[in-house]
Every structure is written in C-alpha cells, then in structure tokens.
Amino acid sequence: MKFVCNDCQELMEFVDNQPSEDGSSMAITYTCPSCSRAISMVTNPGETQVVRSLGVTIGHEAFSSPAEPMAMIRGALSGQPNPTMVPDQPDPVWTDAALRRLSAAPTFVQGIVHRLYTDYARQKGYREITPAIMNEAREALGMTGM
Numbered sequence: 793m794k795f796v797c798n799d800c801q802e803l804m805e806f807v808d809n810q811p812s813e814d815g816s817s818m819a820i821t822y823t824c825p826s827c828s829r830a831i832s833m834v835t836n837p838g839e840t841q842v843v844r845s846l847g848v849t850i851g852h853e854a855f856s857s858p859a860e861p862m863a864m865i866r867g868a869l870s871g872q873p874n875p876t877m878v879p880d881q882p883d884p885v886w887t888d889a890a891l892r893r894l895s896a897a898p899t900f901v902q903g904i905v906h907r908l909y910t911d912y913a914r915q916k917g918y919r920e921i922t923p924a925i926m927n928e929a930r931e932a933l934g935m936t937g938m
C-alpha cells in the first residue's frame with residue numbers, strides 16, 4: 793500500500809502504525825519526504841480483518857498482537873489453584889456493601905477479585921458475600937489491599 797503526496801508527487805514514507813487498544817482498528821501514518829506533510833489512514837474493524845487475513849505487513853512489526861498481554865494474564869490465572877465448582881449451588885450474592893468495596897479496587901482487578909471471591913464463597917457454602925467475607929477470602933487467598 794502506497795500513498796503519493798499530491799503536491800510533490802512523491803511517494804509518502806511509512807512512519808508509524810498504531811493499533812487501537814482492542815486491536816480492531818489501526819492508524820497508519822505516512823509522511824511526504826519532500827514537504828513533510830503527514831497523513832494517517834485509520835482502518836475500521838472490517839478493514840483491519842482484511843489486512844490481517846491477507847497477511848499484509850505494513851511497516852515494521854505491524855501486527856504484534858495487542859491482545860497478548862491479556863492472554864498472558866489469563867494463562868497465569870488459569871494456572872492458579874481453581875476452587876472446585878459445585879454445580880448445584882447457586883452463586884453467592886454480593887451485598888451492596890461488598891460491591892461498594894469491590895468498586896474501590898483498581899478497575900482491572902475488579903473482575904478477577906469478583907470471580908475469586910465468588911468461587912471462594914461458593915466453595916464455603918456462603919449464600920452472600922459481605923465485606924466480612926471479603927476479609928476472610930482475602931486472608932484465605934493471600935491477597936492484599938482488596
């Protein structure tokens with residue numbers, strides 16, 4: 793894929809390729825070597841898919857997967873001791889106070905903490921999760937600050 797500067801009739805040079813956080817779009821930046829005009833081409837999710845499926849590489853390391861760090865975290869988590877699921881027990885209910893406390897945790901850990909504490913409470917046969925049970929789960933799971 794090439795772009796030509798309309799003013800100079802020069803081929804523009806690739807500068808940068810910024811995938812969006814979720815990897816669904818990319819902003820690909822070129823500049824004109826003659827007048828330094830810069831343009832960015834932004835792909836929509838469909839175009840990103842097409843470019844990826846064609847195996848096209850735009851610039852260097854164009855498609856280092858932005859999803860990889862999360863995949864690594866998921867992998868690490870799945871390696872942790874996972875409390876046995878007890879299928880005929882319903883999920884414990886989070887009380888308002890417990891949810892308020894959960895919401896004080898950093899956003900990126902809330903989902904993990906929610907799941908770990910829910911698993912813990914279910915394993916213990918608790919029907920609801922209160923701040924006191926969060927304390928207990930935190931001790932039992934060796935977590936701090938949540």
Ligand SMILES: [Zn+2]
Binds near residue numbers: 798825828
């Ligand atoms: Zn130019």
